Amino acid sequence: MGLFVAVEWAARREGSRIPTLGDVCGAVMRAEVGRVPVGRIVLLVFWWWIGWHFLAR
Numbered sequence: 552m553g554l555f556v557a558v559e560w561a562a563r564r565e566g567s568r569i570p571t572l573g574d575v576c577g578a579v580m581r582a583e584v585g586r587v588p589v590g591r592i593v594l595l596v597f598w599w600w601i602g603w604h605f606l607a608r
Contacts (some may be wrong), residue, residue: 555572562569570578582590 558569559572561567562571562574576594579590579594580588582588582593
């Protein structure tokens with residue numbers, strides 16, 4: 552968690568070339584192969600995996 556905070560802080564500094572986490576998520580959401588929204592499918596599978604491994608009991 553601390554790594555995410557550090558990267559976000561570094562990305563928001565003036566003149567930084569590091570993209571913010573919101574920019575990265577936006578780029579993933581826009582990714583398509585033909586008309587298939589691959590980025591959205593990958594994000595859905597990622598959240599499913601997180602929930603299955605850390606939240607389900």
